[in-house]
Amino acid sequence: MITVDLTAAAELAREALAEYDLDPSAELALLKQRENFVFSLSDGGTDYVLRVHRRGYHTDDELGCELDFVRALHGEGVAVPDFVTARDGRGFCVVGREHAAGVHQVDLQHLIPNRGSFGDERTAVAGTADLDPADFAELGRLAAEVHRATEQSGYTMAVPRDDWDLDGLVGPQPAWGDPLRIEELQGEDREAVVAAIGRIREVLGAYGTPEHRFGPIHADLTPENVLRTADGLVLIDFDDFAAGWHLFDLATALYFFTPHPRYGEYRDALFAGYESVRPLDAADHEVFPAILLARGLTYLGWSADRRGEPTAEWHATTVLPNIVRLSRELVSV
Incomplete structure (x- = not known):
């Protein structure tokens, strides 16, 4: 089993940024690490949140289905994230084909300004x-x-x-x-x-x-x-x-x-x-x-x-x- 550490996750994140036409050298700040590595970043005056998904947690089709669901809710005016489309038109990209950590899915969404979570x-x-x-x-x-x-x-x-x-x-x-x-x-x-x-x-x-x-x-x-x-x-x-x-x-x-x-x-x-x-x-x-x-x-x-x-x-x-x-x-x- 391949173990992905923070360094590897950041490298995968930077590879993914190019798929969204963002600067791969943008500063990444870790927000959360559990099933996924979640980073925040800024580029061109816009703030984003990027997720490096746990390898094998969902297939590409399953992840695509998840993002379609969020878009459907967003289209109905529900307060949910707004995802950014990758170069190929999908809601996520796949990176790491030549990385030791292996292939990973990465998605990008606009950062939601907030005062913290509901609770813990x-x-x-x-x-x-x-x-x-x-x-x-x-x-x-x-x-x-x-x-x-x-x-x-x-x-x-x-x-x-x-x-x-x-x-x-x-x-x-x-x-x-x-x-x-x-x-x-x-x-x-x-x-x-x-x-x-x-x-x-x-x-x-x-x-x-x-x-x-x-x-x-x-x-x-x-x-x-x-x-x-x-x-x-x-x-x-x-x-x-x-x-x-x-x-x-x-x-x-x-x-x-x-x-x-x-x-x-x-x-x-x-x-x-x-x-x-x-x-x-x-x-x-x-x-x-x-x-x-x-x-x-x-x-x-x-x-x-x-x-x-x-x-x-x-x-x-x-x-x-x-x-x-x-x-x-x-x-x-």
């Missing part, structure tokens, strides 16, 4: 995040605008991706890995989670996948993927976009806040904001606890394959008791 996962779980319920109402409206715009634009996924459906969440081979592989999950706690997975399959199976409940979603609406700007919230990073339940986006927005002492206020505000744009019915509210727990389980599955990484260890230790609590609550209903 760690203070949410710790219960120290100081957010106003009005923030969640605005976030709910944004999530609903994404789902409404998807329907209005007529967008359909041209390329299959790992769907956030029943099997993708809690099937024999979940999309993000098996949460039961976490070694710390033992005894009665493990039994509670196993029972909850069975309940999730039962509840979501009955809920079904009609178009008004299930379709293309962002799927990673965490606090760090929402920017605060002078014009309101902006949704970024569609890496995990695929077909899924619309409520999955709301579950992702709330999951890390479930241990927070103001969780009830935040949940009610999020749903109120969402329903001010796009109505929900009683079945949506009834099934939400199952989708919320299913979302949490995906992070455990993700962590099982990344033991030793700080974020994975945090999920497998600090956040794990919250999963057990939600599991017990679900099966007790």
Whole structure:
């Protein structure tokens, strides 16, 4: 397996700049490094954000499908990034054919001036995040605008991706890995989670996948993927976009806040904001606890394959008791 470090990522980024007719010597500043390397840069008085994608994370067709989705939302007036077209007319370029790191996809978007992200996962779980319920109402409206715009634009996924459906969440081979592989999950706690997975399959199976409940979603609406700007919230990073339940986006927005002492206020505000744009019915509210727990389980599955990484260890230790609590609550209903 080829490991790409910051130096290699910067070299790949500079190779890509030429594909957008930008100066390869422009100064690059690292903004984020997780699945992708994300840099900021300026050229000719314009500010940009450039992503060097993790090798093999998505095929070219899958990435093209993701960017088409963002463009469809942008065309409907949703607050999302504005991507720059490469020389060949595609929304990204491929570089590194002669680089030791190998072939990588790189895309470029206009930088969104912002005052930082909506929040962060760690203070949410710790219960120290100081957010106003009005923030969640605005976030709910944004999530609903994404789902409404998807329907209005007529967008359909041209390329299959790992769907956030029943099997993708809690099937024999979940999309993000098996949460039961976490070694710390033992005894009665493990039994509670196993029972909850069975309940999730039962509840979501009955809920079904009609178009008004299930379709293309962002799927990673965490606090760090929402920017605060002078014009309101902006949704970024569609890496995990695929077909899924619309409520999955709301579950992702709330999951890390479930241990927070103001969780009830935040949940009610999020749903109120969402329903001010796009109505929900009683079945949506009834099934939400199952989708919320299913979302949490995906992070455990993700962590099982990344033991030793700080974020994975945090999920497998600090956040794990919250999963057990939600599991017990679900099966007790």
